[in-house]
Amino acid sequence: MNNQTLLNRSLQSVWHPCTQMKQHETYPLIPIQRGDGVWLYDVEGKGYLDAVSSWWVNLFGHNNPRIKEAIKQQLDTLEHVMLAGFTHQPVVELSEKLAKLTGLGHAFYASDGASATEIALKMSFHYWRNSGKSNKTKFISLQNSYHGETLGALGVTDVAIFKDNYAPLLTQSAQMPSPDWRLAEAGESTEAFALRCAESLEQHISEYHHELAAFIIEPLVQCAAGMGMYHPAYLRRARDICTKYEVHLIADEIAVGFGRTGTMFACEQGNIKPDFICLSKGITGGYLPLSVVLTTDKIYQAFYDDSTARGFLHSHSYTGNPLACSAALATLAIFESDNILEKNMQKAAYINGEMQVLTKLSIKHLRHHGMIWAFDAETKNAQFSKQVYQAALKQGLLLRPIGNTVYFMPPYTISESEIDFMLHAAVEVLQEIA
Numbered sequence: 378m379n380n381q382t383l384l385n386r387s388l389q390s391v392w393h394p395c396t397q398m399k400q401h402e403t404y405p406l407i408p409i410q411r412g413d414g415v416w417l418y419d420v421e422g423k424g425y426l427d428a429v430s431s432w433w434v435n436l437f438g439h440n441n442p443r444i445k446e447a448i449k450q451q452l453d454t455l456e457h458v459m460l461a462g463f464t465h466q467p468v469v470e471l472s473e474k475l476a477k478l479t480g481l482g483h484a485f486y487a488s489d490g491a492s493a494t495e496i497a498l499k500m501s502f503h504y505w506r507n508s509g510k511s512n513k514t515k516f517i518s519l520q521n522s523y524h525g526e527t528l529g530a531l532g533v534t535d536v537a538i539f540k541d542n543y544a545p546l547l548t549q550s551a552q553m554p555s556p557d558w559r560l561a562e563a564g565e566s567t568e569a570f571a572l573r574c575a576e577s578l579e580q581h582i583s584e585y586h587h588e589l590a591a592f593i594i595e596p597l598v599q600c601a602a603g604m605g606m607y608h609p610a611y612l613r614r615a616r617d618i619c620t621k622y623e624v625h626l627i628a629d630e631i632a633v634g635f636g637r638t639g640t641m642f643a644c645e646q647g648n649i650k651p652d653f654i655c656l657s658k659g660i661t662g663g664y665l666p667l668s669v670v671l672t673t674d675k676i677y678q679a680f681y682d683d684s685t686a687r688g689f690l691h692s693h694s695y696t697g698n699p700l701a702c703s704a705a706l707a708t709l710a711i712f713e714s715d716n717i718l719e720k721n722m723q724k725a726a727y728i729n730g731e732m733q734v735l736t737k738l739s740i741k742h743l744r745h746h747g748m749i750w751a752f753d754a755e756t757k758n759a760q761f762s763k764q765v766y767q768a769a770l771k772q773g774l775l776l777r778p779i780g781n782t783v784y785f786m787p788p789y790t791i792s793e794s795e796i797d798f799m800l801h802a803a804v805e806v807l808q809e810i811a
């Protein structure tokens with residue numbers, strides 16, 4: 378089948394995500410046939426370097442032999458069984474490994490990030506209810522936060538374009554000042570700014586804690602806000618404040634977990650343990666949908682009872698899918714056997730050096746955390762992000778700017794020559810589009 382036929386059939390039959398479909402009258406879809414390493418290939422064989430890891434899910438490249446093999450083996454054994462009343466080896470092994478990595482011993486599964494957010498919010502609320510504090514029903518999040526787009530998750534998300542249309546359907550939540558250091562005063566250090574934001578957080582929580590169930594945050598990097606980065610001092614203060622006033626801290630590490638910020642989990646850099654951690658995206662190396670919420674013994678115990686209604690009765694059909702768990706186990710095995718965190722540090726140092734080619738452009742806030750890089754273009758072009766996306770595709774590069782923010786979040790397996798290709802193609806595109 379040629380490109381054009383597939384495109385037309387897709388436009389007739391598929392409703393694409395995060396898309397005003399009419400814009401495809403101007404911007405064509407890209408029909409991808411296969412992937413290999415950091416490359417995606419279209420039906421005609423043209424390659425695109427996947428600098429956004431297919432929406433932040435891919436860690437070790439497309440067509441990864443080890444993850445592929447693990448899924449194939451699982452496929453010959455057990456594809457799926459419901460997890461209510463049943464269990465299986467992949468889900469047990471994965472839960473044990475995640476408990477060891479996070480220090481949170483009880484794993485509740487779902488299939489996507491937004492569901493993990495829902496689960497954490499419901500569990501937090503239900504914990505307080507089971508503990509005789511049923512007036513703790515409200516949630517707070519950060520300004521510019523993103524926690525997914527189902528109704529509950531959207532209620533704690535703060536991105537107007539995703540949220541405003543649905544406002545009448547959503548439960549209101551208050552937003553705390555974001556410690557994203559782009560918002561700091563001139564001359565203020567990132568740490569001082571983070572601490573100043575934490576003061577506002579304490580003011581709010583000290584006043585409203587009796588009605589607050591949880592504070593949900595994206596630790597260290599607010600990705601959907603345009604890779605807003607902040608100092609880990611904020612995490613430490615947020616943890617202390619939440620503990621002091623008995624409000625749960627939910628760490629949404631759906632985007633930043635699994636090594637993206639340099640450590641396995643971003644919370645480690647603040648040296649904190651949240652009450653809940655939400656994981657998804659990279660968990661299966663980008664192979665299959667899977668998400669999980671991990672929590673403490675204390676919270677788990679508050680549900681453990683003779684009464685059915687005190688239990689957490691939430692469920693999804695594919696909870697703990699064995700194929701997805703086997704992909705996650707293979708992903709964790711690669712982290713261990715290949716010393717990925719250490720290797721990423723070396724790779725990040727190399728990329729940081731190469732990033733200097735960008736400084737000749739008209740940009741600001743060039744920033745980096747672990748395996749994420751971003752900068753903001755100084756432009757008044759309202760079509761900037763769409764034009765950059767289009768021009769980059771022509772060069773064989775998949776970039777997906779968020780507003781004026783251009784970012785790179787490549788698979789960890791990207792090679793030095795691929796890094797050079799990515800950056801030089803990006804410079805050419807940005808010189809063309811201002």
Ligand SMILES: *Cc1c(COP(=O)(O)O)cnc(C)c1O
Nearest residue numbers: 489490491523524525629631632
């Ligand atoms: C992507 C994302 C989500 C939502 O995950 P989905 O799988 O897209 O539902 C939630 N929180 C954060 C921080 C994310 O980046």
